[in-house]
Structures are given as structure tokens and as C-alpha cells.
Amino acid sequence: MTSQPSAQKSETKPPDEPEPPQRRHALSSLWRLRHYLRPYRGRMIAMFTLALAATGAALVVPWLIQRVIDGPITGGDTSGVWLLGGAIAVFGFAEAVIIWIRRFIQAKVALGLEADMRADLYAHMQKLHAGFHDRWQTGQLLARATADLGSMRRFMAWGLIFGAMSLVTFAAVTVQLVALNWQLGLLVAASAVPLFFTARNFARAYIVASRQMQDQQGEVASIAEQAAQGIRVIKAFGRAPHMERLFGVEAVRLRDVSVARMDIAARSWATFNVIPNATLAIVLVGGAIAVAHQQLTIGGLVAFVSLQLMLVWPVEALGWIIANGNEAMTAADRVKDVFDTEPAIADAPGAVAVARAETRGHVRFEGVSFAYEGVAEPVLDGVDLEVRPGETLAIAGVTGSGKTTLVSLVPRLYDVTGGRVTIDGTDIRDLSLASLRSVVATAFEDPTLFSMSVRENLTLGRAESTDAEVAEALRVAQAEFVHDLPYGLDTRIGEQGLSLSGGQRQRLALARAVLVKPAVLVLDDPLSALDVHTEELVERALASVLKGTTALIVVHRPSTVMLADRVALLAEGRIAAIGSHSELLETVPAYAQVLSAESEEMAA
Missing domain, CATH: 3.40.50.300 (P-loop containing nucleotide triphosphate hydrolases)
Incomplete structure (x- = not known):
């Protein structure tokens, strides 16, 4: 009996699998899969609209706080305090309800996207000829159909919205900060420059590390899958310790590349955390001086700080969004490897059915x-x-x-x-x-x-x-x-x-x-x-x-x-x-x- 040469099956990765992609290449792969968003276009617009509404409700609260402090509190009007306090509670409750509705819609979109992509990927793999499956390790295909699609789902349904809203929030808050005090407002705006360079360097390094980790996950999955299928052979030959060592080597390699990836993320996220907090410290000092020189009211300072605190989460989340986006891009590139493989055995044009x-x-x-x-x-x-x-x-x-x-x-x-x-x-x-x-x-x-x-x-x-x-x-x-x-x-x-x-x-x-x-x-x-x-x-x-x-x-x-x-x-x-x-x-x-x-x- 002759079968596909065994040497091809033993390769650690498919011969046509590309090296870790460059950022532009990976972004292109993700962009080519954008058609999966089309059936959910209406829900995506609704999610973005709700996110804008929630942000708008959140932006109103600092202004109300300023009115409370500079108005009723300064004037000793307790009835005004209750009125404005009630308004703050209403806006806060409205923001919570909007966020709940948005996240509910978002979850349905995310899971729907993943299900659609997985169904198409499975259908495409069924069309590919036996030679393709002879060359590719089962674990690598499983990793693409599970972990990689999960990464794409998280970004396409969550990361895109969070990324867009972070930019909108930063722009809207900065405009309001400049309106309250232009010197301090421009200082906060200037903090975006070091954030930009940090994000750019982070993205370049993280995309390579993500591809290495995702490829290694496929290797570990392949060994685990082979061991499960061949458990009788392993036991019969008493080779469990040997297989454990093989698995251990790949698992340690996965751990090492994962730690290296997280090291890149940790250093960048620390910077994302330091910059807004350092800016906040400078603002507090500068704001106190401005209040002392009557260039800013106490209510204005509190409103300014409250608005600036709204930027802390988007800035800190910037690291997660970039990491998630890079994982999604490398995952899309890996999934595209399969989608771009044309079925070598398919119906010819004009193929006829035989009864x-x-x-x-x-x-x-x-x-x-x-x-x-x-x-x-x-x-x-x-x-x-x-x-x-x-x-x-x-x-x-x-x-x-x-x-x-x-x-x-x-x-x-x-x-x-x-x-x-x-x-x-x-x-x-x-x-x-x-x-x-x-x-x-x-x-x-x-x-x-x-x-x-x-x-x-x-x-x-x-x-x-x-x-x-x-x-x-x-x-x-x-x-x-x-x-x-x-x-x-x-x-x-x-x-x-x-x-x-x-x-x-x-x-x-x-x-x-x-x-x-x-x-x-x-x-x-x-x-x-x-x-x-x-x-x-x-x-x-x-x-x-x-x-x-x-x-x-x-x-x-x-x-x-x-x-x-x-x-x-x-x-x-x-x-x-x-x-x-x-x-x-x-x-x-x-x-x-x-x-x-x-x-x-x-x-x-």
C-alpha cells in the first residue's frame, strides 16, 4: 500500500505557512475579512450610537458637578444641591442602562461573527483536497478554528468599538478641558504625543510576538491531539515519559514566547499608565495655582480633574486595544492561509452530473x-x-x-x-x-x-x-x-x-x-x-x-x-x-x- 510520504506529515509547520507577518501584511489580512461585518452593520451602528450616548451622558456629569460646587454649595442653597444631585443620578443611571444595552447587542454580534467565520472556515477545509490535509497538522487547523477566530471576534466586535470610542472620548474631553482652561487643556492634549510613539513601538513588536505565540499554540495542540489519538500505542510501548518530554518541550516553548509577549505588553502598559497619571499630577498642581490666582474656580478644577479622569481608562485600555488588534491581525493572517488555499480538486467549469x-x-x-x-x-x-x-x-x-x-x-x-x-x-x-x-x-x-x-x-x-x-x-x-x-x-x-x-x-x-x-x-x-x-x-x-x-x-x-x-x-x-x-x-x-x-x- 502506498500513501502520502510520512516525511510530509512530520513537518513542524506546513511548508506553505508564511513567516510571522509584517504589520501591513497582517492588517491587510484582517481588512479582507471585513465582509463578515456586513450582516451586522445595523447592530454595529446601534452599538456605536449607544456608545456615543453613554459617553455624552458621562461628559455631562463633570459639568453638573461644577455647577453644584460653584452654585448651590458656594451660595449655601441646599435645595439646589438636591436638584443637581438628582440630575447627576439620572445621567449616571442613564449611562448604566445604555452600557448594558450596548454590551448585550455587542455580545450577540461577537458570537454571531465567530459562528459565521467558523462555519465558512470548516466548509472551506472540507473542500480542500486530501493532499492539503496530509501536509497540515490537525492541531494547527484546530488552533485556527478556535483560538484564532476567538481573537478576531474579540477585536471585530469589541476592540473596534472601544478603539473608536477611546478616540472620540479623548477628542471630546480635550475640547472641554481646553474650554475650562486652555493652558492645562493643551498640556493634557500634548500627552498624546508620547502615547502615540509608545503605541507605535508596542504594535510593531507585539505583532511578531503574537504570531510566534499563536503558531506555538498550534504546535502544542498538535502534540496533544496526536497523543490522544495514539494513546494505545504510547501505552503499549511504554513511551508515556518520552511523549511527556516532547509535550513538555513544546509547552515550555509556548510559555517562553508567551512570557516574551507579555513582557512587551507589560512594559508598554506601564508607560500607558504612567503618562496619564503624571499628567494628572501636573494638572492638580497647575490647577491649584490657577484657583489661587482666581484663573479657575474650585468647581472648574473639580470638573477638570473629573473630565481628565475619564481619559485614564481609555489611555490604559489603549494597550489592550492595540494588543487585541495585533492578535486579531496575526490571527486573520493565519486564517487567511487556509482561506487562500484554493481547492485543488473541484468541479470543472461545465461539470456534469452522472446518475x-x-x-x-x-x-x-x-x-x-x-x-x-x-x-x-x-x-x-x-x-x-x-x-x-x-x-x-x-x-x-x-x-x-x-x-x-x-x-x-x-x-x-x-x-x-x-x-x-x-x-x-x-x-x-x-x-x-x-x-x-x-x-x-x-x-x-x-x-x-x-x-x-x-x-x-x-x-x-x-x-x-x-x-x-x-x-x-x-x-x-x-x-x-x-x-x-x-x-x-x-x-x-x-x-x-x-x-x-x-x-x-x-x-x-x-x-x-x-x-x-x-x-x-x-x-x-x-x-x-x-x-x-x-x-x-x-x-x-x-x-x-x-x-x-x-x-x-x-x-x-x-x-x-x-x-x-x-x-x-x-x-x-x-x-x-x-x-x-x-x-x-x-x-x-x-x-x-x-x-x-x-x-x-x-x-x-
Whole structure:
């Protein structure tokens, strides 16, 4: 059996994954995803309007305080104090209600955005060809679909509003401060200069640190995911300490890059905190002098300080907004890596649908060549092969000869790099993928079962199957053991179906393929995990199913060859011989050697 070279799977990061982006590049990636905001445009406008209203209500309070101090308090009018105090309470309550409404809307927008992006990302990953998933680590894709989308959601629904309102608040407060006392007001405005340079330097350093941390999160997720899937192998070989060390190395690396990122943030946030507080100290001293020289009233000073205190939170939040924005930009760049990968296997323009009832199942390989991405040496080189309608053809060959690759071309799990594959004379690339895969069913040697019920796993390829059809498929595959499970067909299978034996998983996968009732059935050594007695029963039942169905069977066991009308011997990427089993045994020594080697492997 030939599969994607293992070296590609072991890469620490996908070969097409870019280096940590520059700020302009990352900002471009986030900007390209702005269309997700369009359905929420009305709510975003409402959020911004409510934020303006809350800010307006907050800005009124310092002026009311000034009126209270310079008016009723100075004049000893207690009735005026109560009136203005009540007005302050009303505005404060109004601000609280507005903030509550805005945050409620904001939460719905944020979660809606994330759900939309995640649904599109998942749908796009489903369209990408098998070669893409061979190269990319599962943990890296999981990190993009979870943590990265979370970062984007926080910025697009929260950071944008907070950032815009911080600028509006700073401008509005500064105007009022200048109106109260222009010297002190300009001093506060001037404090924006060091804040600008601090923010610029922070953003430049933080965006690189964020990308490094997010990439490392994907590495840690990959190791954890692999360890969870391979827990039986790890335990069987007693390699838990080794895997713990591997995980520990990556976890420590994640800790180090996270600490480095937080060090950048901490130094910058300290500056964001020092500048407004130092400015406030200067204002208090300058304001006291102004009051002493009767250039400012006591109420005016209190109002000035109250307004300036309104700037403390936006300035301190500036660090969070910049950090969140940079994380969102690098996350968008990572997500864009996936979105920008075009499906290599897709419907061609003008692709036609093929109906099962009209498909005879005449399969031809015409000068077929194939090489995996990034591998110069072709796996298949000029394969010419014909499988007549209703014929069962076995593919034999030594390990690594290209058997699995050859049969994987029929359902277009991969596309040929030379030549073509046809069904009933039509190039399969001219057929729509959906219809092609409705007439071609596949069962693999290493079956994949999903964390869902037995029934759902069986009907994955044909949801409309009746109970009678399910029962017949189970009988053919000798998978009737499912009725003995706690809840029968409704029993939920654990992840990867590891709660079942290897033979049970293979039989369920075979039943799933049979249930489709395909015109072409591709079986990649689907009986390798069965005992001899069960294999005989499955082969006997399968023989009746294969009548009228074109079948390609990758064989390792000599007994499986008996299902075939003819056998093709694959060697060095070419068809070395083809004929009946007995003919090849008599005339092709290499064929007898292949079967002999396979028998020895099975016995071992």
C-alpha cells in the first residue's frame, strides 16, 4: 500500500505557512475579512450610537458637578444641591442602562461573527483536497478554528468599538478641558504625543510576538491531539515519559514566547499608565495655582480633574486595544492561509452530473501518472488499465508500489498529474464531485469511524437508506455484531471507533461502502484485520454483491484474490502484468513472489 510520504506529515509547520507577518501584511489580512461585518452593520451602528450616548451622558456629569460646587454649595442653597444631585443620578443611571444595552447587542454580534467565520472556515477545509490535509497538522487547523477566530471576534466586535470610542472620548474631553482652561487643556492634549510613539513601538513588536505565540499554540495542540489519538500505542510501548518530554518541550516553548509577549505588553502598559497619571499630577498642581490666582474656580478644577479622569481608562485600555488588534491581525493572517488555499480538486467549469442508474461502471486508466506534492519521484508512471463493467479487478504489488494511490484516483481523492481516468468514457474531472462520489464508494484498510451512532456512521454515504438496506449491508460485511451493542444501531461509537476491534471497524466501513450501492466499488484491502473464518464469510457474501458492480480491490491476502475476475500486478509505478490469478501464477514469477511475501507478512 502506498500513501502520502510520512516525511510530509512530520513537518513542524506546513511548508506553505508564511513567516510571522509584517504589520501591513497582517492588517491587510484582517481588512479582507471585513465582509463578515456586513450582516451586522445595523447592530454595529446601534452599538456605536449607544456608545456615543453613554459617553455624552458621562461628559455631562463633570459639568453638573461644577455647577453644584460653584452654585448651590458656594451660595449655601441646599435645595439646589438636591436638584443637581438628582440630575447627576439620572445621567449616571442613564449611562448604566445604555452600557448594558450596548454590551448585550455587542455580545450577540461577537458570537454571531465567530459562528459565521467558523462555519465558512470548516466548509472551506472540507473542500480542500486530501493532499492539503496530509501536509497540515490537525492541531494547527484546530488552533485556527478556535483560538484564532476567538481573537478576531474579540477585536471585530469589541476592540473596534472601544478603539473608536477611546478616540472620540479623548477628542471630546480635550475640547472641554481646553474650554475650562486652555493652558492645562493643551498640556493634557500634548500627552498624546508620547502615547502615540509608545503605541507605535508596542504594535510593531507585539505583532511578531503574537504570531510566534499563536503558531506555538498550534504546535502544542498538535502534540496533544496526536497523543490522544495514539494513546494505545504510547501505552503499549511504554513511551508515556518520552511523549511527556516532547509535550513538555513544546509547552515550555509556548510559555517562553508567551512570557516574551507579555513582557512587551507589560512594559508598554506601564508607560500607558504612567503618562496619564503624571499628567494628572501636573494638572492638580497647575490647577491649584490657577484657583489661587482666581484663573479657575474650585468647581472648574473639580470638573477638570473629573473630565481628565475619564481619559485614564481609555489611555490604559489603549494597550489592550492595540494588543487585541495585533492578535486579531496575526490571527486573520493565519486564517487567511487556509482561506487562500484554493481547492485543488473541484468541479470543472461545465461539470456534469452522472446518475447512478445510467452508470455502467466502465473504468479506464489512460497513461496515468501521479506524484505527490513536493516529491519529484512519481508514484505512478504511465499506467494503462481497463476495468470492464461488472468486473472485479484485484490490484497486487509489493508495499510501496502505488496500489492505494491508484485506487484513490477513482473517487478523486487525488487528481492525476498526467493522463486521465474515465468512467464510461468520460473523464472523471468532467463530472461533478458530488455525483462522482455518489457512484463510487470506497472502503479503506484503516477505516475512519466518527463519534456518532452506528446508524449515522453506516448511512454517512447514503442518508436515505432504509432499515432493510442497512440490515443487508451489515449481513454482507458480517457486521451484525452491532445488534449486541448496548443500544444496537443507536449505540454511540467513541472517537475513531477505538471502542471496537480493528476487524469490527473494518466490517462497519465495508458495510458503509456496500450500503451506497455504487456503480464502482473501491476496496483498499478492507479485510486485513479479519480472522480467516470471518474473512471467508465476508468474501462469500461480498461475491454476490459484486455481481453487476465494477470493483477494484487492493489485495494483500492470497485468499482475497479469489474474489477477482482478473488481477493486475503493479510494479515500479506501472502495470507489469494482468490476467487471471492462475495465469499470473503460472507465467509471472514476480506475482507469485508478491503473494508469497504477503502470506509471510500475514503469518508473522
